[in-house]
Amino acid sequence: MKRILRSVVLVVLVVSAIIFAIPKPQLLNSETTSRAFLDRQGRLLRLTLAGDDRYRLQAPLSEVAPELREATLLYEDQDYYRHFGVDFQALLRAFWSSYVTRERPVGASTITMQVARLRWRLQTRSLSGKLVQILRALQLSRHYSKDQIFEAYLNLAPYGRNIEGIEAASRIYFDKPARDLSLPEALSLCVIPQNPVKRNPTTTQGFAALKVARDLLFQRWKARHPEAVRMQSFFDLPLQVRPPEKLPFRAPHLIAELDQQLSTTQQGRIETTIDRDLQRLVEQRVANYVDRRKKFGITNASVAILDYRTMEVVALVGSADFWNTSIDGQVNGCNALRSPGSTLKPFVYALAMDQGLIHPMTMLKDSPHRYGGFAPENYDQAFLGPMLARDALIASRNVPAAALQSQLAKPGLYELLQAAGVAKLQDESYYGLALGLGGVELTMLDLLKLYAMLANGGQMQPLRFLTDAPAAAEVPASLSPEACFLVLDILRDNPSGVRTLLPGQNRSGLQVAWKTGTSHAFRDAWAVGISGPYVVAVWIGNFDGTGNRAFTGRKAAGPLLFEIFTSLSHGQPWQAIGRLKPGLLNLEKVAMCADTGDLPGRYCPRTSESWFIPGVSPIKVSTIHRAVSVDKQSGLRTCRPIPGRTELRVFEFWPSDLRSIFRQAGLSLKNPPVFDEDCDLDTQSRSGTPPLIQSPTAHIEYRLRSETLDREQIPFSAVADGDVRQLYWFVDDRFVGTSKAGETFFWSPVSGSFTVRVVDDHGRADHRSVRVGMVPDREN
Template identity: 45%
Template structure:
């Protein structure tokens, strides 16, 4: 009796040791299914052994399919140890007793045959199958065995597993199978090639299983109705081959660690939209020698890449169609200029209305020219950007510090840059090379308040906080400036659009990049071999395609129409003198408003317009005392000599100010004098009392007074003063300027206490 107990205990321990001793998983290398964001199949790759086999966990199969498979193959699966003696005895009796040939293989036995490639038509092969089935049951759980069978069952030709079969025959994930589809897949593994070759055989087998299903389970009226409908089954040749460049790049990214399923962010509707418009546009422009195009669409709300077309025709060898043009390094032309202006805004070099000079200029040995060979003269920063003037952009880049434009591009992750000395200021005009993916990332950064975040290609990629490279205020201003860029066709936009075109040297690349509602869109036209073409001009070649897609986006995704975007906090609007871009003095004839960043944007009172007293008899300027009967006052623009020359060269000469050898321009009244705060006193403010302020007041004959703190514009007041609460303690240089340019200043010490 004791020996028997030891024997039983030994057997139990041996069984536990076999079950839980580390052993290799049943899974084998399989295919990869690349899916769009809605689960639609884009591509199903071949496994290393040239079979379509998509290995998925059991939990990702439809419960209906699992039930149908067990009903068809092995109803007693959970009750046997790999061999069903009753079924085996019945099969032997029927097969060798003159009846119809029957099989008795359990799911475990079938798995043994599939996994170990057994020939079970011989007695020896059958015995090996039984032994291996018992071995599998001893080592693996029922869960693992059923999972392995579903992933290895034959489904015709080189298709293995219900997951791959579900995608091939029904174009859907196995978890989404309906009852008719589940019953169909359950009967295919028995004689798969014969049944798939004969619709009658397949339908008959499914109908017999349906009858057994109704006998074993209750069928709902909806299921009964569904079974009466025809069931279309696709062929292997109909496997989709969508978004090839996108898919191949995702597969390359995961080649080191392949996975069964890649759930991408690609929106198939938008992918189709881009492909259609590229093909249609190129069909219309091919007579101009434009043969290839690339486009990319990013959702700036979550950085997900929604569509990407790497070439106009993947299968066209004459244009190297299989090359993914979105990854190619190319000259961006002027498409980087918005980043330069954003940095200039952020570093306090300009505000949107700052007057810049478009004139022949030399920056050391570098003498840039404009695309059209002309020079406009003085113009606002906004106009300089949307008109893509090169000289102002190069000058602005020369003023950037911490970071310089080159340092900024390195921080933004632009790869394969050579040294800063190699490019010099030519980097501003496309001297360096970027890829479309990198350019889209930069524009997405502007749309995301200056925060650079990695682009997302897979749905399960977690969002990133990213890194702030440009302030929220400067990013918004840069896009606001671009939004004033008119469409080349003169049409109107359904969604807000801010765009910039670019043309590379030698007419090799035509670009347009920008924001369209919540999306960032970049398009490129050219030739992959770098051949130039005078038709490849950004505004004329790429912009029309950009706006075709932009208009189609608004129609395709009406629910994505953005709400009006408010300016971020930290921005203020001020009135400026339109001609000078500075605070208006008393004599400024025309004012307009502009945004600026308090504490950053350069601002001062304009001295451009000054009153001059003219003798009506001679037309010359006169000095006081004036003869009222023969004197008139005129407001004249006093441009510097170099600016006057620019206006003349631009064809819009300005009136030359008269020569004055007296104080004829002197203004009347007293200059402003600060009365508060007092000199020599320290002012104390408590952090716990945010309502405490210091009064800024001055005595002046002028009504308009502008206040500054260390050259930072604080505000203006027509009369009285303003309330000031400094952000930091210490010494402050306060100054006040009236609308005639006269000023007063004093130093004040401020202490901040809890």
Template identity: 45%
Template sequence: MAVVTLRLLPHAPLREQVGSSRAVYARGGELLRLTLAPDEQYRVWVSLKNISPTLVEAVLLYEDRSFYRHPGVNPAALVRSAWHITSGGRRQGGSTLTMQLARRIYGIDSRSYDGKVAQIFAALWLQARYSKREVLEAYLNTAPYGGNIEGVQAASLIYFRKSAGDLTLPEALTLAVIPQNPVKRIAERGRNAELQSARQRLLALWKERDPAARVLAPDAELALSAQSRGNLPFLAPHLTDMLLAQERGQQDIRSAIDLRMQTTLERVLAQYLRTRSDVGLINASALLLDASTMEVRALIGSADWHDAKIEGQVNGTQARRSPGSTLKPFIYALALDQGLLHPKTVLKDAPTAFGPYTPENFDHRFVGPVSAQDALIRSRNIPAVSVAAQLGKPNLHAFLRLAGVQKLQSEAHYGLALVLGGGEVTPEELAGLYATLANGGVTQPIRYTQRGPNDQPTATAPLRLLSEEAAFITLDMLRHTPRPDTAQPARPAVAWKTGTSWGFRDAWTAGVFGRYVLVVWMGNFDGSSNPALVGVDAAAPLFMRMVDALRAQRFDTTEVPKRQPRDLRQIEVCAATGGLPDALCPVRTNTWFIAGKSPIQTSQLHRAVWVDEASGKIVCGPQPGARQQVVEQWSSDMRRLFRQSGLPRAAAPNDGCDRTDISANDDASNNPLDDLATADHTPRITAPLRGVRHILRTQKPEPLVLRAETDAGIRTIYWFAGDTLIGQSAPGEGLTWLPPMAQASQRHTLRAVSDQGASETREITVDIVP
């Protein structure tokens, strides 16, 4: 009755009596890291149900066969032990498992008479307070296994690199006999005569108890290849550092890392850096994410955790760096969703000022008209900034906040420079962004540990940031990016983008292949510059080598089957403009189109004129000896872009025809002047800028430059300040104007009027300063 009462009273679990090591495992169960317990012991507590039954039976058979029958002390064994000692015979142990546990937990020195008595009473106390299973579990977790190794789980991990639940018969017999004499029985990595003799004695007891076990005797006699503390694994160190810091209350941490993938990427990275060390490429980070589960399969924080010269213990996947152009795909994805463009929409790559911000391309050149898809895969800066300037809600800044990018400054702090890497993100955050594309526009939190059966749902629910259609099209555009080694798109397909930060401090490549997202960063943790740190030259080759290596290892890199989004179509457009083709468009191509979103505009670039075959001159309408010819009517600014790109385009010829001369009975669809009649003659003022305060200094005033662009057919633009004529200019050409300086601050209404009578106005403010 007293025992029952003691057992029912509140008492702390035995595992709280001792400290524990912490173990980090890969998703396949491989040990990545084992730490020391607070008392400098290797000790990993494991529940009795997760210990090999063979080991449990072997321990009881070898150490305490009457364990379940005695109250914590075996009087017969104590008497037998005392008789052997007093008679000068061979010393025999009389301690039960409970007594051995009491000695270790309470630190009792049992070599003296008083110590032995204390050990006996402590064992009786333990057995009165705890059940047999609790005592047995505690013993197995505190038994000595040599040096500072305690418990079957720590011994199993260190000696055999496996959990105590996965032990073979020879391994179980070995661990069962070591605690009786750990000093002698762990010598020579478990292959010494003392250990073999003890195993044979245990095997004999085993066969005596169970004759059927004789068939196991050959297995039990197998030699073992045991490991030691000196070569404990220290794998994926940046990941294990991070998990040990994050999961402080967790003893066993089951990471999501695939050890084969991890070692494959580490090998490729090390080999690549050896080949590029001559140009100063000495450090890199990489993160591999399974987008279908959002679990990280590989993480390399630096080229070498042990190298202090590169600050190797820094985890680069958590470091905030300028992402360069790796955010551009999300500009186009947002524009697709907001109906601003489709992949073949023609954009302008030309010198452009966005208020006080005047971005440049990486190569300091301009390619003129370029499709949205080509602008993205060729990483042209001007089109990306131009598209970003047109975004509504959300714009890029709001999108990044919704996606969970941390520590962003205010939107005003970055302005449009955010498009080109003006902010900072971590490789982890960038991987999450690209996983949003892979998951059809839905963002989810990244996981570094495996989901357990009792895991609660994450506090952060999946959030849709983009439509399925926009995510699908964006990835499709990125799949056309040519590999740096073959100059052809990757096959099997890889959707990827490079980035280079200002000042050549960071080189990036991020992409999606199959179900995986891979982000590679190269640079120096001290932020030092290196001209070799260019995304396409430094990071992209490493990225592709990693992708190729994973595919060569036959990992499943196939895409998760997905249906084509419901509102996605392929339509035919005019290749020159990206608009719906009219009857005169000579070259057509297909593009993705989001129903109800993508811009629907008919191409009006081409115009039919009649040319006299004898003189080659333009004539008005069909005539004898005249043939019809299709010409392009580019606007003045586009013609200038073509000239700058080395591809000059002539202005659309003026046939001198008056539309009123055309018969009303003519078929409109065949009328060569239809396009001209629908052309927009309104000038577009490009300078001075809207929303900017212009400053004139009285000492040395500099005139303002007035400039406007028009569509084809306009020859002259007339400029007015209020109702006063300032002067005239050709489309695209500048006209200088010095405002009156009578007031310190003045507002002017400028008006540009085309020779067809169409006009545009702009309000400007001019401040006069000394």
């Protein structure tokens, strides 16, 4: 007897030594896990497969529903927290029943032993395999707490099909995290691991077997929790289970890119900024719109929605149909480099406002002009003459925009695009003045960032696609909040020209500040708008660059933009100015002369209120409308009023450059009357404004070539007052010729320094210095 006791003690000591000597193993194996891409509210957008083609997610014990934890212990191992990983009494009972009496096979694996089997993939049907399982269970119990081992079990247990772990099972079958499982759902899942093939909940037979096991477990549960009897009706209802084939596949373009970009260490739950409801809505709107417009050749579209307050992209549709190969549906149009058309013009105007070149009612010129070898043209191949800046932006005229861009100082539009992170920019000289007219390539996401800057008062911030993305560092504002407000105030007056209400919706007063763009050869149609908390960008086109005359921003992209905003606003009267409050900005609203865009003079016939930036905007009193004394009989202008013979009449004195533009645009103006011949020249010269020389340009030396000296000419031009008919040109007090107001005189130069002077037919004058040099003869 003593010998047997010594043997038992020796075995116990040896086993104990082995257990304590075995090093600490990893509790979970090193296999990769799935990525559960979640929306901003934690709802599943897409669940990827792990490296071994299994759905596998990990969840801490605290993130598992208490009912499931308790039910699992009740079903699998009631004494889990009382034994040391192995229940030896249960093992003896199982051995006796299975191998001695052979009544029936009985299992006695504790949760710890099951973790050992799953962790090391053990074959435990043989005695040797069972022994290894027991030793591994003791090893785990030596190094890990009960909660840690229980957590590992819930993350390793098979739940049918290729699903591993409670979190993956909960997400797939019930579309919710494990912490939110109801009691019927929890009890359904915890009986699967004992027989995951037979109790597969996605088949009719498997669900029937699962229900039998679950109902038996529920009886045991009620014995422990009598109050649960009121849940019986829920257990009698059919359980709605989703198979893996029905997993959501939302925002596929964004998820595919994030899946490629994330590091291998970023697994498990990936919380994106996407809103699943908005994503589904936009996907439906795009699909329906393309289907309705396919008769016009519209087969594809991309849309992105940004919450500019947080810079989170809440919806992104890269194409009209991800699975349609005929339109290259898996290409992400939101990341494609495309010509933006006229969508960059608002930033040219904003920069011009910040640099004191214009205010919303500054008069601009829509007339032919050449800048070296570049002569911008308008979409309609026509010119509208003088236009207010706000009207030129709304009408998207190319010529005024190019003229403004040519006057911008640094930093200009190019630097603004650099600050926005536009990729693959060429040198600025490569684009020239075409930069603001669509001559550069950028992405829809670039446009979102730029327009969000307007809504955020000039603050450029990066886009966010993940909720845990680090906060952006403070950077200097690219535009002033005042310029941003003025541009948005103009763009919200841009008429939609589309039916903005969907069937069954009430009129809501939705306000959108928006801009369109159409690229060369009708390859891209754009519409970008701001309303409420969102910036929405819409692109219509073909990924292969095929053009279509139907691809215009206003007619192709605009309607979809307004359909989306109408759906987003849910009938609320959203505003389009973002966070900008004019009362808190350096802005003033004053009455302006509606015809000229300047402060109204005494005789301005009508006014219109407009904003300007005090101390920055170029403000002057309009002198276009003037009252002059006119002879009642002859209709000639007199030098002074004569009671009974003359009367005051108001005429428009447009300067010669604008009169010329009116003529080019096909608009006729009534000329002010000429002076009566009795008026002396001194009296005439004191009226109106003197001419202003535009050419020759000051501070530039003109260079002549001797071999072409007889053909060299320098243009002389000046802006003259509205009553001027003729200009007289002098070089160093020597009369050299005449020109009509608004026309150019060409002078044949010689080398030297000269003073050029112009005198109008009322004796008013201007002068400018000019230097002419000779280019040295080229050596033979």
